[in-house]
Amino acid sequence: MDTAERLVTSAQELLWERGYVGTSPKAIQERAGAGQGSMYHHFRGKPDLALTAMRRSARELRAQAEEQLGREGTALERVGGYLGREREPLRGCRVGRMAMDPEVIASDELRAPVRETFAWLAERVAGIVADGIAAGELRPGLDPADTAAAITAVVQGGYVLARAAGDREPFDRAVRGALGLLAAAATGEAPHGA
């Protein structure tokens, strides 16, 4: 792995662990085993490197989500796969965490990868919920966009609860709770249609 690459992956790790305001160029350089000069040769500065790192984390997260959401199966199975996939709740979400950073939120450019990730996710999940309704699997009274937002929020909020507790259990509870509510919104009939 070359120097530029090590700088990006080190920045990804530190942004995940400490956020943007909590991460210094110096700390990134040290973790990457690179000097000052190297970093400023490959990147214009902290915002430039952070943006590169955030774009990559966003892409990776989206791929992980798509792995569950794009499976074969019923809507409940696909959403359940997304909710229940293996995570490390105490680490938080590497993309969602950026939404709490004041300097990321203050910059349209830095915020863009975060915005796009959640816009994509919300739409992807809403489509699956809509499919589930169309297939007769979920109650027609559900609003797909609202339900998708709630599902997405449960995951992000689960991280907050787990980190607050210092224990992953609240995250797992929140996921089970969401699955329980979705089960209550299932019609109990076998899905039909394409």
Next chain:
Amino acid sequence: MDTAERLVTSAQELLWERGYVGTSPKAIQERAGAGQGSMYHHFRGKPDLALTAMRRSARELRAQAEEQLGREGTALERVGGYLGREREPLRGCRVGRMAMDPEVIASDELRAPVRETFAWLAERVAGIVADGIAAGELRPGLDPADTAAAITAVVQGGYVLARAAGDREPFDRAVRGALGLLAAAATGEAPHGA
């Protein structure tokens, strides 16, 4: 309002806006209109002042939540009141935000108010869900603790979605989505019992 008081409220505001790592003693002093000497006379340092500020924010948040959760009414009305109360989603949660701060999480003392707030909230909501089940208002299949965690997580996650989008709409969607799922888990019968 005396100087010590102004320091605490300024710290509360800045911690809400910028988190712990993003907030400097100097910034707090400036907002409070106090000098260095004043701050170090009244508090031992940044962690001491921040802890005082966080304890107060936690107490205030709990009182706001109790205002909705402690109302008269059915379980759905009380939980709905909590979910739907007026908020400013783009500002985030002043207590939940601290869970994403690396230095708060690294310190048991600083994390304590955050931990206690969400432990209380989860238990409070779980009790109301359990009441709703006992009253025949909610399906007996729901797990009160899991459902309460999901409800709490929807609010915290809603903040993340709203800030990521730069728009309160995703928060409102998540809340409506959660209410829609709870409605699906309602029995449709009038609550009975005490």
Next chain:
DNA sequence: GTCTATACGCTGATAGAC
């Protein structure tokens, strides 16, 4: 490409005068 040198304001304090 990477290194060292230099810069300047900020961070988080302590000391002592008033």
Next chain:
DNA sequence: GTCTATCAGCGTATAGAC
């Protein structure tokens, strides 16, 4: 109680040698 002075180290670079 509040003020000013002082401090070592960090944050975020830029310049120029190699």
